[in-house]
Amino acid sequence: MEYGKNSCSDIQICYIGGGSQGWAWKLMSDLYLEEALSGTIRLYDIDMEAAKANEAIGNRLFAYEGAKSKWNFVTAASLEEGLKGADFVIISILPATFEEMRSDVHAPETYGIYQSVGDTVGPGGVFRALRTIPMYEVIAGAIKTYCPNAWLINYTNPMSICTGALYRIFPDIKAFGCCHEVFGAQRLLLMALKEELGIEEPDRHKLRTNVVGINHFTWITEASYKEVDLFPIYARFVEKHYKEGICDKVTDFHFMSLNKVKFDLFQRYGVIAAAGDRHLAEFVPEYLQNPENVEAWGYALTPIEYRIDNKKELNEKSRAYATGAEPIPIEPSGEEGVAQIKALLGLGEIITNVNLPNRGQLQASQEIVVETNALFTKDSVRPVMAGALPDGVALLMGRHMQNQEMIVKAALHRDTKLAFEAFCNDPITACLSLKQAKELFGRMFENTRQYLPDYAPLSV
Numbered sequence: 001m002e003y004g005k006n007s008c009s010d011i012q013i014c015y016i017g018g019g020s021q022g023w024a025w026k027l028m029s030d031l032y033l034e035e036a037l038s039g040t041i042r043l044y045d046i047d048m049e050a051a052k053a054n055e056a057i058g059n060r061l062f063a064y065e066g067a068k069s070k071w072n073f074v075t076a077a078s079l080e081e082g083l084k085g086a087d088f089v090i091i092s093i094l095p096a097t098f099e100e101m102r103s104d105v106h107a108p109e110t111y112g113i114y115q116s117v118g119d120t121v122g123p124g125g126v127f128r129a130l131r132t133i134p135m136y137e138v139i140a141g142a143i144k145t146y147c148p149n150a151w152l153i154n155y156t157n158p159m160s161i162c163t164g165a166l167y168r169i170f171p172d173i174k175a176f177g178c179c180h181e182v183f184g185a186q187r188l189l190l191m192a193l194k195e196e197l198g199i200e201e202p203d204r205h206k207l208r209t210n211v212v213g214i215n216h217f218t219w220i221t222e223a224s225y226k227e228v229d230l231f232p233i234y235a236r237f238v239e240k241h242y243k244e245g246i247c248d249k250v251t252d253f254h255f256m257s258l259n260k261v262k263f264d265l266f267q268r269y270g271v272i273a274a275a276g277d278r279h280l281a282e283f284v285p286e287y288l289q290n291p292e293n294v295e296a297w298g299y300a301l302t303p304i305e306y307r308i309d310n311k312k313e314l315n316e317k318s319r320a321y322a323t324g325a326e327p328i329p330i331e332p333s334g335e336e337g338v339a340q341i342k343a344l345l346g347l348g349e350i351i352t353n354v355n356l357p358n359r360g361q362l363q364a365s366q367e368i369v370v371e372t373n374a375l376f377t378k379d380s381v382r383p384v385m386a387g388a389l390p391d392g393v394a395l396l397m398g399r400h401m402q403n404q405e406m407i408v409k410a411a412l413h414r415d416t417k418l419a420f421e422a423f424c425n426d427p428i429t430a431c432l433s434l435k436q437a438k439e440l441f442g443r444m445f446e447n448t449r450q451y452l453p454d455y456a457p458l459s460v
Contacts, residue, residue, distance in 0.1 A: 001039075001087060001345070003345075003346075006036060006347065007035070007036040007037070007038075007347070008036065008037055008038075008039075008342075008345045008346075008347060009037075009038045009039060009070075010038070010039050010040075011037055011038065011039030011040070011087050011088070011341075011345070012039060012040055012042070012085050012086050012087045012088070013039065013040070013041045013042070013086065013087065013088045013089075013090065014041075014042050014044060014076070014082040014083050014086040014088070014089045014090070014147070014150075015027075015041055015042065015043050015044065015082075015089075015090045015092070016044050016045075016079070016082065016089065016090065016091045016092070016093060016139060017044075017045055017090075017091060017092040017093035017094070017156070018041075018042075018043025018044050018045045018050075018051040018054055018075070018076070018082075019043070019045035019047045019049075019050025019051045019053065019054055020045075020050075020054070020092045021050075021054075021311075021314040021315075021317070021318055022092070023090070023092040023155050024043075024054055024092065025054075025057070026333035026335055026337075027041075027090070027333075027337060027338070028057070028058050028061055028071075028328075029061075029329070029330050029331060029332065029333060030332060030333050030335065030337065030338040031069060031071055031338060032061055032062065032064075032067050032068065032069070032330055033068055033330070033332060034068060034069055034338050034342075035068035035069055036069075036342060036347055037069055037338070037341065037342065037345075037347075038069045038070040038071060039071060039072075039087075040071070040072045040073075040074065041058065041071060041072070041073050041074075042074055042075075042076040042081070042082045042086070043055055043058075043073060043074065043075050043076060043082075044075075044076040044078070044079055044081070044082035044083075048075065048077075050318070051075045051076075052075050053318045053319070053321075053322045054073065054318075054322075055073045055074060055075045056321075056322035056323075057073075057318065057321045057322050057328060058071065058073030059072065059073050060321070060322070060324060060328065061328045061330070064328075064330075079138070079139070079142050080142065080146055083142055083143060083146040083147050083150075084146045084147065085146075085147060086146070086147040086150045087147075087150055087151070088150055088151050088152075088153065088341060088344075089143060089147065089150050089151070089152040089153070090152075090153045090155065090337075091136075091139065091152065091153070091154045091155065091156050091162075092155040092156060093132075093135065093156050095128060095131050095132040095135060095156070095451070096131055096448065096450075096451045098304055098307060098308050098311070099447075100127075100131065100447065100448045100451060101118070101124075101128075101304050101307065102304040102447075103127070103443075103444050103447035103448055104118045104119070104123070104124030104125075104127055104128055104444070104448075105117075105118035105124050105302075105303070105304055106303070106304060107123075107440065107443055107444050107447060108122070108123045108124070108428075108429075108440060108444075110440075111431075111432060111436055111440055112290070112431070113428055113429065113431070113432075113440075114288055114289075114290060114291065114294065114301060115282055115288070115301075115428070116277075116278040116279075116281055116282060116288060116294065116299065116300070116301050116302060117278050117279060117282060117302060118282075119157040119158060120157055120158045120159070120160075120215065120216045120279060120282065121158075121216075121282050121283055121400060121403070121426055121428070122282050122285075122426055122428040122429070123423060123426070123428065123429055123440065123441075123444060125158050125282075125426075126407060126419060126422060126423045126426065127444050127445075127448055128157070128158060129158050129161045129162075129407045129408075129411055130407075130410070130411050130419055130448075130452060130455065131448055131451035131452060132156065132158070132161075132162055132411075133161070133162070133165045133408065133411035133412060134411070134451075134454065136162055136165045136166055136169065137165070137169050137412070139166075140165070140166050140169035140170040140173060141169065141170070143170060143173060144170045144172075144173070148170075148172065148173075149174070150174070151174045151175075151176075151341075151344055152166065152173060152174060152175035152176075153175075153176065153177075153178055153337060153340070154166070154175060154176070154177040154178070154355075155177075155178055155179075157215075157216075158215075158404075159177045159179055159215035159216070159355050159369075159371075160177070160214050160215045160355055160368065160369040160370075160371070160404055161369075161404055161407055161408055161411075162177070163175060163176070163177040163355050163356070163357075163369045164357065164367075164368060164369040164404070164408050165408055165411065165412065167357050167369075168408060168412060169412075174381075176354040176355060176356050176374070176381055177215065177354060177355030177356075177369065177371075178335070178336070178337060178340070178354055178355070179215050179216070179353075179355065179371070180334070180335055181215075181216060181218065181274065181275040181276055181279060182209070182211055182218055182220075182274045182275070182353045182371075183204075183334065184248055184249065184274075184275070184276055185209075185220055185262070185272055185273070185274035185275070186204055186207055186209060186274075187204075187248040187249060188234075188237075188246075188248050188259060188262070189207060189209070189223055189225070189230055189234060189272075190202045190204060190207070191237070191246070191248060192230065192233050192234050192236075192237035193225055193228075193230070193233065195237060195240075196233045196236055196237060197228070197233065199225075202225060206225055206226060207223065207224075207225055207230075208222075208223065208224045208225075209222065209223045209274075209373075210222035210223070210373065210384075210386055210387070211274060211353040211371060211372055211373050211386065212361075212362055212370075212371075212372050212386035212387065212389060213274070213362075213370065213371050213372075213389070213397060214368070214369070214370055214371055214397060214400060214401060214404070215275075215355050215369075215371050216275045216279035216280070216282075216283070217275060217279070217280065217283045217396075217397060217400060218273075218274040218275050218353070218371045219271045219272060219273060219274055219389060219393060220271065220272040220274045221271050221272075221386070221387065221389065223272065234266070234272060235266075238263045238266050238267065241259075241263065242260070242263045242264075242267065244258070245258025245259055245260040245263070245298040246258060246259060247259070253300055254300050254301075254302045254303070254306050255276075255278070255300070255302065256299065256300050257276055257277040257278060257298065257299040257300075258277075258297075258298030258299065259277060259298070260277065260297050260298040260299075261273070261277035261280050261281055261284075261287050261297050261298075261299065262277060262280065264287075264297075265280065265284070268392070269390050269392050269393050270390060271389070271390060271393060276299075277297065277298070277299040278299050278300070278302065281294070281297070281299065282428065283396065283400060283427070284396065284427070285427050285428045288428070336350065336352050339352075339376075340352070340354075340376050343376035343377060343378070344376060344377075344378065344379060344380075344381070345378065346377075346378035346379070349375065349376055349377045350375075350376045351373050351374070351375050351376070351384065352373065352374070352376070353371055353372065353373050353374075354371070354372075354373075354374050354381065355369050355370070355371045356369060356370070356372070356374060356381065356383050357369055357370075358370045359383060360383075360385065361383040361384060361385050361386050362386055362389075363387075363388050363389075363394075364397075364398075364401055367405050368401050368404055368405055369404075370386075372384055372386040373386065399425070399427065402425075403422045403425050403426060406418055406419075406421060406422040406425070407419065407422045410422060414454045414455050414456075416445075416455050416456050416457065416458050417458065417459075419455075420437075420438075420441050420458050423437065423441050424437050438458065441458055442457070442458055445457060445458065
């Protein structure tokens with residue numbers, strides 16, 4: 001890399017899952033708007049055609065007049081080629097296919113178990129982790145060999161488990177996990193400021209929030225805007241909108257939320273649940289009993305058929321962008337990946353929420369990955385001490401923390417019995433008898449067996 005006074009060029013980024021049509025496009029747009037950085041992005045994906053399409057999209061985008069930086073996009077033929085000499089590694093992969101996700105989400109419905117997302121906890125989260133961690137073993141080993149000093153940004157779910165596995169495999173890895181769910185809670189705080197105090201355009205970057213928890217079950221225990229304590233303001237906002245709910249972001253129906261789960265948890269525990277309702281409900285399944293219950297709480301289930309149809313639309317967009325049939329949209333994503341990269345390069349600093357191994361920032365086991373704020377400076381990510389959670393929340397969270405430890409160990413040792421114990425211990429599956437749990441686990445195992453070659457089937 002080459003440093004100027006306020007810039008850095010010749011940065012080498014390896015993007016694993018480089019055919020991504022979500023995070024990769026957001027990164028391109030944010031880099032287009034960032035004048036302090038330039039370099040090369042090597043796109044590696046087992047779907048070479050998708051990576052090639054993004055290569056064309058990226059290079060076409062940065063040929064537009066008005067690009068504030070220069071980036072070259074190339075497709076890497078192998079993981080080794082992508083990683084050699086990388087300064088940063090980004091992982092954003094879909095572990096397996098939509099058919100395996102269909103099993104994750106919909107196989108449990110036969111037993112009356114519903115999941116709104118199915119990628120973090122519950123039976124879907126367990127099986128997604130079991131097939132993802134072996135992939136992460138390969139990636140972590142390759143990083144140790146080809147770019148041991150690179151910073152790694154993980155966007156893949158289950159976030160806490162994937163990030164934790166990286167550290168178990170390569171303890172000296174410099175990795176953190178990024179999730180934008182907390183931003184939704186911050187948007188609600190800004191809405192409360194506008195509604196309660198008449199502040200027309202409050203600036204999210206002037207919010208100060210103490211973030212603590214595990215990914216997708218994250219909490220805000222302190223919040224202020226300039227000198228204003230936001231908790232009394234948020235309490236009035238919640239009271240006003242508790243019954244009908246309120247949407248903080250216009251989005252597709254399948255990702256819609258009225259934040260009624262957030263509001264209910266706030267009234268129970270006095271702290272702000274800082275993830276979307278679709279994720280929160282999977283940790284506290286009384287909000288997820290059946291489709292009617294879900295509708296009453298003001299959010300939606302996301303069926304796999306929707307994801308399949310959406311993927312077809314994204315493929316059409318990809319072809320249109322790559323060929324120039326349509327202009328590539330340019331708008332800031334609202335994500336903080338580029339700001340994090342700048343800070344790690346010494347071009348400023350930032351405090352934001354990330355997922356890191358627990359080193360005292362949360363009063364819990366040091367084996368797990370937790371989500372708290374961290375200070376980013378030159379070649380350093382230092383977690384901020386977050387303090388304790390209310391006892392009631394800590395009790396809810398403790399079960400999930402222990403389960404995540406079990407799942408990581410089960411996956412690393414290919415221990416099907418331990419994986420089944422974690423499967424049974426999840427609150428979502430607590431309604432099942434032992435016979436039903438074995439039946440469902442066995443069915444889901446068979447459905448995803450192609451990606452579980454080193455696991456022995458559960459002995460009945």
